[in-house]
Amino acid sequence: MQNSKPPRSVPKRRDSSLSHAYAVIMAGGSGTRFWPLSRRKRPKQLLEVFGRDTLLEQTAARIRSLIPPERTYVFTSELVRDEVARRLPGIPSQQIVAEPAARNTAPCIGLAAHEILRRDPEGILIVLPSDHVIRKPDAFRRALRSACQRASRQGVTVLLGLKPNQPHTGYGYVELGSREESPDGQEIYKVTQFTEKPSLAQAKEYVVSGRYLWNGGMFIWRASTVIRHFETCQPKMARALAKIASTGGVGSPNMLRRLYPRLEKISIDYALIEKIPDVFTVAVDMGWSDVGSWSVAYELNPKDRNGNVRPARSLCVDSHGNMIVSPDKFVVTVGVRDLAIIDTGDALLVSALGRSQDVGKAVKEMEEQGRDDLL
Amino acid sequence: MQNSKPPRSVPKRRDSSLSHAYAVIMAGGSGTRFWPLSRRKRPKQLLEVFGRDTLLEQTAARIRSLIPPERTYVFTSELVRDEVARRLPGIPSQQIVAEPAARNTAPCIGLAAHEILRRDPEGILIVLPSDHVIRKPDAFRRALRSACQRASRQGVTVLLGLKPNQPHTGYGYVELGSREESPDGQEIYKVTQFTEKPSLAQAKEYVVSGRYLWNGGMFIWRASTVIRHFETCQPKMARALAKIASTGGVGSPNMLRRLYPRLEKISIDYALIEKIPDVFTVAVDMGWSDVGSWSVAYELNPKDRNGNVRPARSLCVDSHGNMIVSPDKFVVTVGVRDLAIIDTGDALLVSALGRSQDVGKAVKEMEEQGRDDLL
Secondary structure (H helix, E strand, O other): OOOOOOOOOOOOOOOHHHHHHHEEEOOOOOOOOOOOOEEOOHHHHHOOOOOOHHHHHHHHHHOOOOOOOEEEEEEEEOOOOHHHHHHHHOHHHHHHHEEOOOOOOHHHHHHHHHHHHHHHHOEEEEEEEEOEEOOOOHHHHHHHHHHHHOOOOOOOEEEEOOOOOOOOOOOOOEEEEEEEEOOOOOEEEEEEEEEEEEOOOHHHHHHHHEEEEEEEEEEEEHHHHHHHHHHHHHHHHHHHHEEEEEEEEHHHHHHHHOOOOOOOOOOHHHHHHHHOOEEEEEOOOEEEEOOOEEEEEEEHHOOOOOOEEEEEEEEEEEEOOEEEOOOOEEEEOOEEEEEEEEEOOOOOEEEEEEHHEEEEEEEEHHOOOOHHOOO | OOOOOOOOEEEEEEEEHHHHHEEEEEEEEEEOOOOOEEOOEEEEHHHOOOOOOOOOHHHHHHOOOOOOOOHEEEEEEEHHHHHHHHOOOOOOHHHHEEEOOOHHHHHHHHHHHHHHOOOOOOEEEEEOOOOOOOOOOOHHHHHHHHHHHOOOOOEEEEEEEEEOOOOOOOEEEEEEEEOEEEOOOEEEEEEEEEEEOOHHHEEEEHHHOEEEEEEEEEEEHHHHHHHHHHHHHOOHHHHHHHHHHHHHHHHHHHHHHHHHHHHHOOHHHHHOOOOOEEEEEEOOOOOOOOOOOOHHHHHHHHOOOOOOOOOOOOEEOOOEOOOOEEOOOOEEEOOOEEEEEOOOEEEEEEHHHHHHHHHHHHHHOOOOOEEEOHO
């Protein structure tokens, strides 16, 4: 039976904090874990193997109903800027910024804060990485609304805290302090401590205790707060950022190209977050995954009746649980199980899916062998 | 220490039977077990994955010291004739014969017999398939000399009998009767019975009994004997072959193209060998292998210290016992074991090495799906 009633139109809640919110999508990353599909010129966030769209497009689509494209910025690298712009035609071109050099997240967020402050003295930055999957976008958006309200107060930093489902040793953890009142029922806590990449024993304790969340790198804070924290914690970088801003900021590519590469290469976590007071977290289960290896990508894709993710042009005989990517070539498998088979124009990877987190190591070895043509 | 003494030159034994011997190399076969490297246009005998040269070149090189190129014929298909000629530059072009249609081995051997009889009334055919490996070529050549002497007598057929090392159910077996005297100490027996593709139980009995050999398809007999047997056992084909011979034989491609495709498609074993009297065998351990699957090809190739057969442009991390063929593409493996990874321009195979005899089945399925472009 079809439900023919149209969905009731719910009047949007007025939310003044959201009207000052600016999305800052970080799309400058490069990684090796999805080699050979991912390359320097085609980073993970631009791959089409995590569902229908690229992770970048998914990130932009996820916030579109909260923040209009005119208030969305994307920071990426010069190598892929054109491709990013092609993927996100709604976002004004001058808001897709190519960093002249990879300096990790701190310089980039500082630059964004200046740009947004220039436009809107009450502007709030919503910093969003673009290399993860969020299976429950509604939960994400509810948490984000709540975070924006909380962060609209001067001096406060809010991060989205992810409820951990396994003792992952590769993430950062935040320890929860006292719980705050939240008018919309979201769980908001004061953060009392940060731990980067704990031991397995530590991570297990964290998960069992229920008092720790993963730091997913999503930060919400006023532009003015960001700049003040830079002045306190990173005075040298703060001065350089102010100079860039005074000479045109992101609107002055030549100046950017001269000054930006001299900034210290440091993450926002080390540069500010772990040093500043008044950090809060909205605890949320949003079905987050950082899609760290081919085995995670395998989980995200539809499968044939033998559990194979595979292209139409393939034939799998007695083969089960394989992840096959081959845009151009016909693939035949016989009697194989739980493999990642990734074929590209100039390189082929065959990995045990359970070992696919080690693909990065292989790529590192190729780098040492001077195989830059394949990276 | 190096042995600086030159090898002593041994005067060649005069052997009148060898001076009438003609090699007839059968290179018309096509198969699917080495897909995707082998194709209709590139059969197994033209692949370069069984050691330094192709199996065809190995076959020709193996007999060169006994039979000069002027007395060597190659029968192949029109599809690959040019490639065969390119691989065997020493053999006169008119002796590389393209069969206008695949008619199995009987018509081809009949045609060869007429051609050789025309040149030499005492001519002896040495019929040699070109799709196997012989690891002990000296043993092969000793057996061949002995077989030639025995076959120089009118009416006698000699086949090289391979000492079986496993109860293979895919081969033909010959049963040994009384042993003959042989001046050079070779084991020559009368053949009393033929069995094609026995059951496993039968094959096991055969191997244990020591009274059976594999029929490797290598036949030695006078041209006149071959033709007489055709007249007795296959009178219709004998007449057709005589007609082809009288109109120019292999030297008359147009006539060949008209008449040859009408000949019955039948193997020499069924057409003659199993029906005629006076069949003898020289029993020999020549390290023979028919190289029936990628796992056999794996055994024939040099390996790295982890037992991988792989190209220079590859990186194997925690990977063992794999057979990797990739003429063009860089290959990385991580944590995989005992796989055949065969990459070509338009198709990729990943198979468990132990299942590689099933590659033919997969190819058959592709044929049914109409993927002729890949066959």
